[in-house]
Amino acid sequence: MLDLTPLTIGLTIAGASFFSLCLVIAVLVIDKRRMPRIGTIKRPPPDAIVLLFDGDALADATPQARALLGPPRAGRSDLDRFLEAMAGHFPGLRDALSDLDTSNRVRVDCTDRALSSGILAENCRGTLRIEVLPESHTATDMSLQHATAQKEVEILRGIAEDAPQLIWKEDKRGNITWANASYLDIADRLDGHLGAWPPPRLFKALSAIGTASAVSRKRLSVDLPDGGDPLWFDVVALDRGSEVLFVAEDAGPLVKAETAQQNFIQTLSKTFAHLPTGLAVFDRNRRLVLFNPALHDLTGLPVSFLATRPSLHGFLDRLREARVLPEPKDYKSWREAVTSMEHAASSGTYEENWTLPEGQTYKVTGRPHPDGAVAFLIEDISADISLTRRFRSQIDMGQSVIDAQRDAIAVFSPTGVMTLSNSAFAELWDIADSETVAEVTAIEATRDMQIRCLPTPAWGDLRDFVGTFGERSEWTAPIHLKDGRIFELRCSPIAGGATLCTFERLGIEGTALPHAPSLDTVAAHA
Numbered sequence: 001m002l003d004l005t006p007l008t009i010g011l012t013i014a015g016a017s018f019f020s021l022c023l024v025i026a027v028l029v030i031d032k033r034r035m036p037r038i039g040t041i042k043r044p045p046p047d048a049i050v051l052l053f054d055g056d057a058l059a060d061a062t063p064q065a066r067a068l069l070g071p072p073r074a075g076r077s078d079l080d081r082f083l084e085a086m087a088g089h090f091p092g093l094r095d096a097l098s099d100l101d102t103s104n105r106v107r108v109d110c111t112d113r114a115l116s117s118g119i120l121a122e123n124c125r126g127t128l129r130i131e132v133l134p135e136s137h138t139a140t141d142m143s144l145q146h147a148t149a150q151k152e153v154e155i156l157r158g159i160a161e162d163a164p165q166l167i168w169k170e171d172k173r174g175n176i177t178w179a180n181a182s183y184l185d186i187a188d189r190l191d192g193h194l195g196a197w198p199p200p201r202l203f204k205a206l207s208a209i210g211t212a213s214a215v216s217r218k219r220l221s222v223d224l225p226d227g228g229d230p231l232w233f234d235v236v237a238l239d240r241g242s243e244v245l246f247v248a249e250d251a252g253p254l255v256k257a258e259t260a261q262q263n264f265i266q267t268l269s270k271t272f273a274h275l276p277t278g279l280a281v282f283d284r285n286r287r288l289v290l291f292n293p294a295l296h297d298l299t300g301l302p303v304s305f306l307a308t309r310p311s312l313h314g315f316l317d318r319l320r321e322a323r324v325l326p327e328p329k330d331y332k333s334w335r336e337a338v339t340s341m342e343h344a345a346s347s348g349t350y351e352e353n354w355t356l357p358e359g360q361t362y363k364v365t366g367r368p369h370p371d372g373a374v375a376f377l378i379e380d381i382s383a384d385i386s387l388t389r390r391f392r393s394q395i396d397m398g399q400s401v402i403d404a405q406r407d408a409i410a411v412f413s414p415t416g417v418m419t420l421s422n423s424a425f426a427e428l429w430d431i432a433d434s435e436t437v438a439e440v441t442a443i444e445a446t447r448d449m450q451i452r453c454l455p456t457p458a459w460g461d462l463r464d465f466v467g468t469f470g471e472r473s474e475w476t477a478p479i480h481l482k483d484g485r486i487f488e489l490r491c492s493p494i495a496g497g498a499t500l501c502t503f504e505r506l507g508i509e510g511t512a513l514p515h516a517p518s519l520d521t522v523a524a525h526a
Contacts, residue, residue: 049132053079059127068132082130090119097121100128166202166233166248169240176201177243190225203235203248219251265290277379284372286312286342298362298378299324312374313338324362326354341366345374353381361385407504408487412466414497416442428487428503442466454480458489465491466499479503 049068051061056077058069069081076084083094089110096106100123109118122129160167161180168179176198179187187199203220216237221230232255233248269292272279278295282288287309296303300322301315310318316338319325344350345366354362365377399422402409408425412418418440425431429449446459453459458477465472472493479487490502 051082051130053128053130056080058082065132079128086119093119097128164250167246169243169245170201170206171243174201174206183248186222186231190222203233206235206237206246219255220248277377280315280376280378281369282312282315282374282376286374288312288315289373295378298380312342323357324354325356327357342374345376346372353385407502409503410445410501411494412442412499412501414467414469416463416466418442418445419498425503449479452481454482456480462489462491462501469497478506 048062049065051065052059056079058078061069068085069078072081083097086093089112090108091111093108096108099106100121105120105122107118107120117133120131120133122131163180164182166180166183166186168183169177171177179199183202184199186202190200190202202222206220218235218237219232220235221232223230232251234251235246235248238245238247269290272290272292272294275292276294278298279290279292280288280295281290288306288311289309291306295301296306299319301318305318316325320327341350341352346368348366348368350364350366352364354364356362360380360382363379363381365379367375367377369375399420402420402422403424405422406424408428409420409422410418410425411420421431429445429452431448442463446462450459456477456479458479461475461477465475474490474492476488476490479489481487486506487503488506490504492500492502494500
């Protein structure tokens, strides 16, 4: 066990006390460093005008200084409010404050020495201290606060007087209590009151808008004494307790533009009203904004429904209910078809024929319009389809007739293109179906024929005859195939300058001829 002497105990106590003292001093030093920056600044006297800003926010200010800031404004910091209030008396103050980054103190003089000798700005350990120095002349009764308010009043008065808008105030009984120069100029032009007070009320229909408890807006007109086009204004009423403040902005160009647009739409509507094609225009939100009577005639949809501006899907649903659309297999595929149609119309690629259950056929075309709008054109092509089918039926019947002929037949146009042939012709000259569909000229056809035949001048004569214009006469010539068959070629002019070539079989089948026929056997032709 340790034997602690009084000396040892005393030294231990002294050492512990010294350590505790050092610890307290360190805590005080650290705490002092953490004290607010503003607390280190000397507090000014009560009658001074001093403001302290921590960044852009007001940290402290004397009562006189707070009065200079004015009411708070949205989007404006405390420092911005102070600089805007002082801008008229201390030009360059904002630029001077930016110099505090390189120096600790700047001074800006006042333009009116009767109000103040200047502003002193200091950077106190990151805190901005601004002091408005007292005036240098004592023979004035105007304070800086009053001068600032007076300056703001002058600015607002100038804005109101010089504004191009008509601005005036009325009491609750409709008497004008104040008006700016723009209002008085219009009053002089219309009524010639020549400065008499109060000026006349330009807008007679202000009873309803003038009693508004909040902001209200209305478009009103002023009739000219010479009977010309009226003046149009958008009038805004602002209730101000015992009075109402009115602001009227010129709406003449806007009214003219709207009138021109309405006239243009009416002209288009009159034009579309006489079109046999149904028209439906949908805006960017796919609401029906324009249609013509032909749309009602073709679809049978009531005008009352079309006037409600239905959506594109609602419009097509009603067409489906009215059996004016091809019947889909199921509703899901129908919805997918509608979406595809809308996208195709937006890109200008939608074009389809609708075959209706009643036997009618409608051609529907979708076209994009400006600002995302889409227009659909519906045309009844039932007559054209019927006529086309009838023509196709007649063509097929005519083809069947010539295919039933035993003789080979071919028709060449005036330009020398083979436009018609029968199956006997294809079999005779071994021509595939694909070749009969393609354009074959007389030169190409006779070249292939000439390979299978003995030499004869008939092929050159045929080419010359097909390309001859004017009067032509029918002629014939014998054609000897290398397999021994003999045909008579008959070339006859037909309507439209075309040429009919007929190959008629002659004699009895036999062996191939040992030598070519004499030229004397070729019949002469005109």
